[in-house]
Amino acid sequence: MEFVQPIRDPEILADIKDYLRGTNQRNYMMFMLGINTGLRISDLLKLRVRDVQGTHIVLKEQKTGKTKRILITPDLKKELNVYTEDKQPIEYLVKSREGINRPITRSMAYKILRSVADEFRLEEIGCHTLRKTFGYFFYQQYKDPAMLMKLFNHSSEKVTLRYIGIEQDTMDMHLKRFKV
Template identity: 60%
Template sequence: MNFVQPIRDVEEIRAIRRYLREKSYRNYMLFVTGINSGLRISDILKLRVSDTKRPYFNLVEMKTEKLKRIEITPGLQREFKEYVVEMENHEYLFKSREGINKPIGRSMAYKILRDAASHVNLENIGTHTLRKTFGYHFYKQYKDVALLQRIFNHSEPRITLDYIGIHQDEMDSAMKNFKI
């Protein structure tokens, strides 16, 4: 199992957004939803158009089976308004081209993200990168590990900081500055 990293560099995020937007609106929206919601890919893929019609996501997390309510950012709300304009409420947001109204699978989401990552020469990228990217930038903006811990349903702040790569950043920085 590969250990995936958040995308720390905002310019790399912008480059991926541009690349995906040019290639596929659906794939762009998958990326934007992930980095702006902090949801796991399993929860993102089961979202329907109707889930975008209120100012929050209300769902039962597949992994934890816990009820989760998370506010949709204003920017993501604007993106959804444009994206779903010609879609029906019952449709999946990220429909597969196979079958009628089936969402893409985890493996397709992985392929989409790996393709975009290779375009900007990023390694250690997977579907969890979306959630970790959200967490990393949320933490950098608010410095509130307790709130992020609750958003992610983690049991301890240490787990959250490890998960989003903050401890890795600290170790990397210390090693760069270390000398004997």
């Protein structure tokens, strides 16, 4: 499996949001859910309209089996309200166009993200990019690796910082200034 990176540039992130908002509402909502909740794609794709109608998303993580409770931010809530206004509670949020009420597959989510990456000439982008982008911006805003570690269910802060690319950023910054 390839190692993927977060999207670090806020301008590129804003451009991607605008692009997806204008091209495909479903894909836009998948992207917004990913970068605003930090959910793994496997958990995100299983969300139904009823799961986002309250103040929190409550789910049992597929990977860990642990129950997770995530506050829906006010901005995400506005987007979700518009997106779900004509949908039934049992509908999947990221619904496949094939068949009856099924979510898209992880491989389709990957294809969607790869096409966005191609459009914006980004490399090292995949399904975990959404989760890592959430973590990267959360860390930039709060500088609280302990809280992020808990949100991600990681074993240490070091694992979390490596996961979201902060460790790499620090190495790159030091090497840029390094002289012999």
